[in-house]
Amino acid sequence: MKIEIPSVEIQPGVEMSMLGLGTSKAKSNELYEAVRSAIDLGYRHIDCAFVYGNEAEIGDAIKSKIDDETMTRSELFVTSKLWRTFNRPEHMQECFDESLRRLKLDYFDLYLFHWPEASAYCGLEVHKHFLDPKLDETADYVVTWQAMQKFLRSGRTRALGISNFNDFQVKRLLRESSEIPSVIQIESHPYFNQCELVNLCQSKGIVVTGYCPLGSADRPGVKNGGPLLLTDPLLVKLAAKYGKSPAQVALRFNIQREIAVTPKSVRPSRIAENMDVFNFTLSDAEMGEIFKLERGQRLCESMMDIKHKFHPFRENYSE
Numbered sequence: 543m544k545i546e547i548p549s550v551e552i553q554p555g556v557e558m559s560m561l562g563l564g565t566s567k568a569k570s571n572e573l574y575e576a577v578r579s580a581i582d583l584g585y586r587h588i589d590c591a592f593v594y595g596n597e598a599e600i601g602d603a604i605k606s607k608i609d610d611e612t613m614t615r616s617e618l619f620v621t622s623k624l625w626r627t628f629n630r631p632e633h634m635q636e637c638f639d640e641s642l643r644r645l646k647l648d649y650f651d652l653y654l655f656h657w658p659e660a661s662a663y664c665g666l667e668v669h670k671h672f673l674d675p676k677l678d679e680t681a682d683y684v685v686t687w688q689a690m691q692k693f694l695r696s697g698r699t700r701a702l703g704i705s706n707f708n709d710f711q712v713k714r715l716l717r718e719s720s721e722i723p724s725v726i727q728i729e730s731h732p733y734f735n736q737c738e739l740v741n742l743c744q745s746k747g748i749v750v751t752g753y754c755p756l757g758s759a760d761r762p763g764v765k766n767g768g769p770l771l772l773t774d775p776l777l778v779k780l781a782a783k784y785g786k787s788p789a790q791v792a793l794r795f796n797i798q799r800e801i802a803v804t805p806k807s808v809r810p811s812r813i814a815e816n817m818d819v820f821n822f823t824l825s826d827a828e829m830g831e832i833f834k835l836e837r838g839q840r841l842c843e844s845m846m847d848i849k850h851k852f853h854p855f856r857e858n859y860s861e
Contacts, residue, residue, distance in 0.1 A: 546582075561819070564807075566591065573600060577604065640666055655683070659677070659705065749802065
């Protein structure tokens with residue numbers, strides 16, 4: 543039985559599926575078949591980024607499914623992201639064009655400003671998709687965001703958004719720029735629900751997408767003794783009640799908050815499982831209990847540039 547994935551309008555005439563396939567940290571030799579499997583199952587939202595270093599494999603998989611007429615390009619929603627070594631206006635075109643080339647596409651459906659802090663530029667010839675350790679504190683994220691509007695005007699992306707911005711940075715962006723992001727992508731799961739930031743963005747019409755929605759067990763914060771989300775007793779209990787898995791309950795928690803999710807998996811069985819979350823509803827009381835699981839447990843910390851003045855996850859952030 544085919545599962546219908548609901549969508550949300552992020553721009554007039556631009557619909558984004560509430561469930562997408564995440565591709566961060568996915569190995570290239572596994573990703574080609576994972577993307578093909580996801581598309582065969584009905585996924586139409588693929589979340590990519592320049593820094594993931596695997597866009598070429600994703601592009602090959604997309605092309606193969608268009609070529610075999612499983613779908614058309616217009617039925618697919620592809621996101622990529624501007625990496626922070628390209629945050630200066632004079633460098634961003636290079637990153638944008640390279641991601642399109644790797645993905646074998648003519649346009650993006652959504653292009654995100656990946657991180658508000660910039661690193662020193664090192665062109666594509668030497669860029670191995672990891673960030674240069676040198677910080678660049680003179681590149682202001684408001685200037686970068688305003689410069690990114692050229693991609694929208696060119697028609698080579700259908701929408702623009704931001705990622706990993708904190709409350710302060712979102713408020714400043716809204717105050718100093720007339721261009722409102724269509725989407726913000728942030729970490730979101732029951733141990734880190736980011737209620738204040740989610741409420742702010744949704745009140746301004748910014749659609750929220752949550753990454754690490756399953757707690758990302760391979761992140762350092764979990765490997766080093768942190769709590770494992772999918773073994774939480776409450777999620778296990780609710781999963782048993784609804785005949786679902788703890789992962790499906792965690793995904794449903796975000797979806798009922800009107801937060802789109804992009805769980806990453808390369809296993810067809812898990813990709814299918816993550817899709818099967820639209821045929822049950824958590825009660826208000828159950829949602830309230832899951833909200834109480836909040837631990838302030840950020841899994842994607844990006845500690846390598848924590849001294850940067852625009853690093854969004856510093857404690858007591860201010861500029």
